[in-house]
Amino acid sequence: MNFKKKMIYSFNANASKMAILLGFVLVSVFQTAASSINTITGLETKTNPQYEFYTKWLNGAEYTLEITRLMPIEDFNFRPTAESMSFGQQLLHIAANMDWLGSTYLNAEPHSMPLRDTIYGKEELIHILEEGFEKAAIAIKNLGDEQMEEVVDFFAGPMTKRQIVHLMHDHHTHHRGQLIVYLRLNGLEPPRYRGW
Structure with missing residues (x-):
């Protein structure tokens, strides 16, 4: 499944x-x-904004996992410039950001594996991403309307938990876009776009 x-x-x-x-x-x-x-x-109601975001999150997670599986293991160290993160580092960065935002601000369970300064293989990174997406999805699903409006202290200023959820999504999308460029630079056609 x-x-x-x-x-x-x-x-x-x-x-x-x-x-x-x-x-x-x-x-x-x-x-x-x-x-x-x-x-x-x-959340069962398809017009509920929380349900809409939850299903969009799951679709985006599957899209990123498909991109991850497409890149050959030998290209996980590929980086377009010396200053850029490698493909594998991008994936770990996405997972670390989800873990930080989710566990710090959204009551998500912290990730079970170290996500900083560690080198993982392709299958481990896929597992790390799956776990991260799942923990974030559960946290999003469990936030009620009142909790979404709670204000938290964030380094960029006070934000609602709803804003943190959108920040987590935006960060994930930003780095997924970079992963798509990495695929193209390696002569691979990315999976078909789906933003719903």
Whole structure:
């Protein structure tokens, strides 16, 4: 099961359990409990901004993992200039940023592996990214509307947790764009764009 399907399944399983519990409570109060469940559980509703971001995050994660798998292991040390990070360093940087923002500001569980000044192989980096994307996705999914509006102290000034979520996404997208250039410079055609 690929990363996105695994996370959607996990999300749907938790949402289903919550929906069943709410259904039992609502049946005694409302005749139309089934129509109320989606409104109350929130993330099941495709028009909910948090659900929209969660699914976009999973799609972006799968896109980055596809790019990672496409680059041959022998090119993970490729860097377009001496000052640039290598392909592998870019991946570790993405994971470290998700870990820092997620665990510091969004109540995400910290990553299980060291993410600084360590050299990993391709399969290890894929695992590191999968774990990082999953922990961030769970943190995003678990933030309620009130928590999204909580203000945190950030080095660039006070920000809401919603802004931190968008910052994490923007940082990931920024570095994924660089990875696409690395693929092109190595004569590889990147996967088809998907920004939804």
